[in-house]
Amino acid sequence: MNKKHIAVLGLGGVGGYFGFKISQENETSKSYKVSFVARGETYRRVKENGLVLLSPEHPVDHTYPDFIGEHISNVKDPDLVLICVKEYDLENVCQQLKDVISQDTVLLPMMNGADIYERIRKIIPGNIILPTCIYVASHIKEKGIVEHKGKAGKMIVGRDPEHFSADVDWIVDVLKESKIDFDFKDNSLADIWTKYIFIASFGLVTAKHNSSIGMVCTDENQRAEASEIMKEIKMIADEKRIALDEDIIQKTFEKAATFPFETPTSLQLDVNSGKENNELELLGGAVLNFGKESGIDTPSTYKIYNEIKAL
Incomplete structure (x- = not known):
């Protein structure tokens, strides 16, 4: 054989x-x-x-x-x-x-x-x-x-x-x-989306502000931006019948708080070092596409996606 x-x-x-x-x-x-x-x-x-x-x-x-x-x-x-x-x-x-x-x-x-x-x-x-x-x-x-x-x-x-x-x-x-x-x-989709809600929200916000995972957890403005992105992703997951925890946003911040304060994200490192290829489409563009397909507005993700593109 x-x-x-x-x-x-x-x-x-x-x-x-x-x-x-x-x-x-x-x-x-x-x-x-x-x-x-x-x-x-x-x-x-x-x-x-x-x-x-x-x-x-x-x-x-x-x-x-x-x-x-x-x-x-x-x-x-x-x-x-x-x-x-x-x-x-x-x-x-x-x-x-x-x-x-x-x-x-x-x-x-x-x-x-x-x-x-x-x-x-x-x-x-x-x-x-x-x-x-x-x-x-x-x-x-x-x-x-x-x-x-x-x-x-x-x-x-x-x-x-x-x-x-x-x-x-x-x-x-x-x-x-x-x-x-x-x-x-x-079915692994709930696990995939649970991780995605974390990497997309923290990736986008840290890239925009050139900050860290700890800073997103503690800075009022950055935390609010990440929360809004998470809400939009949760609405898309609900529409797709992917069963995320109802308190997924709180759990995501709790998980982020276990990382060392200065932990960077790969999108933040790539965007702020001027790297030509990065994960902006994976973490931002995909949310916008899913939103369009599902008929769900994603204004917070749209705003930050365009702000990062303009950097």
């Missing part, structure tokens, strides 16, 4: 952490074929030295996949693809994926956003896509080296609403065998 082929696209903080776990376990078990795709200097370093993960969880910090390629086209017949790219690269990656996957390939997007499933589905209409929510404190320390701090990373994986009864038990087994902390649910 052929081994299942697992491909990890992108070796940033998320792909590097979870891809490392799958590859390192597989070096011992040889149960699967594991391929990595990375570009440029990351590709060269991982090809030469393996992928390095600096984490209290792993005393051995190197792993060597079965294959590493620089282009998606180098990957042949994957059974499972972990999509771990920046969200603004998602459409481009999906177009390339169409040429290498079969109708049986399962896609596991590892990026946080409320519209990721729909965006993949538009380009790749027939395949199984498992909507997923990621929690992990990891980042690229240098090319080919990922650093992980804090608690073990966690995945919340849901069934594909369009292929609900598809047999994905073998993927659950991969995650278990790789000692990844995960929950597998019939």
Whole structure:
């Protein structure tokens, strides 16, 4: 019987952490074929030295996949693809994926956003896509080296609403065998939107003011702006029949208060360093699009979205 082929696209903080776990376990078990795709200097370093993960969880910090390629086209017949790219690269990656996957390939997007499933589905209409929510404190320390701090990373994986009864038990087994902390649910959308309400509101407000998560919690004006964005996202979720907690806004601020005061957000860092590509469309544009589709006004998100665009 052929081994299942697992491909990890992108070796940033998320792909590097979870891809490392799958590859390192597989070096011992040889149960699967594991391929990595990375570009440029990351590709060269991982090809030469393996992928390095600096984490209290792993005393051995190197792993060597079965294959590493620089282009998606180098990957042949994957059974499972972990999509771990920046969200603004998602459409481009999906177009390339169409040429290498079969109708049986399962896609596991590892990026946080409320519209990721729909965006993949538009380009790749027939395949199984498992909507997923990621929690992990990891980042690229240098090319080919990922650093992980804090608690073990966690995945919340849901069934594909369009292929609900598809047999994905073998993927659950991969995650278990790789000692990844995960929950597998019939429906992961509430988890995805609970995280989204946090990253969108805090991302937008910190980007506008070049502030921190702590500042949004304590500054009256910034807290009010974040609350209004959360209310708009909650109304959209209600319209979509996604069951968020009634006190989601209070809970989101409580969660934010557990972060160190000066914690930045990625949108704030990208906008205020003048980076050309950032997550404004993921965190602001998506809310505006969902609002239009649902017939819900989103004036607070619209205002801050345009203020950030003008920076």
